[in-house]
Amino acid sequence: MTFWIDGHGCAKNQVDAEEIAARMEASGHSYVDGPEGADLIIVNTCGFIEDAKKESIEAVISLRAAHPGARILVAGCLAQRYAGDLAEGLGEADGIAGNADLSALPAAAEATLAGERPIAVPPAPPALSPAPRRRLFDFPGTAHVKATEGCSNRCTYCAIPLIRGELRSRAPGEVASECADLLDQGVRELVRRL
DSSP: EEEEEEEEESSSHHHHHHHHHHHHHHTTTTSSSSSOSSEEEEEEOOOSSHHHHHHHHHHHHHHHHTTSSEEEEEEEEHHHHHHHHHHOOOOOEEEEESOOOOOGHHHHHHHHHHHHHOOEEEOOOSSSSOOOOOOOOSTTOOOOOOOOOOOOOOOOOHHHHHHHOEEOOOOOHHHHHHHHHHHHHHHHHHHHHO
């Protein structure tokens, strides 16, 4: 299967998109540089503020209209927070996969491509275990690294705990190892060339 990711939202979502790509490629699927050649379009949505929600939904509707032959998997924060509402009200979505456990995304993608309509929003695992990223969707020479995920403060105005779960932190050595891996991929060399 070929896939393309349409990313929306913050830097955490961007890291999620990079991890989704890594997990999909590790499962034998091929990334393409645009929606035209994709069997599956993964819309990695934002669900934090109203404008971002609208932008994500409009992206799904526009991509369905422009690429009727592709399957569309709605992923990310909006899918995590509003899976039931999206399943009921967004017919343009062929499948829904939240962002709490990205290891479940390749199976949801395969089910979507097989003509099923999965709604995959498993709970967040107790520990973070990101996949090694090889494809970066940032400016040349830049890579974001997650040290934590979620929040346990439960502020009345904030949806982060609803979307990303309770606060979980990575071990400092694991973060340092990921940074070293990214540097080995040439991130530093790209910075020097700019």
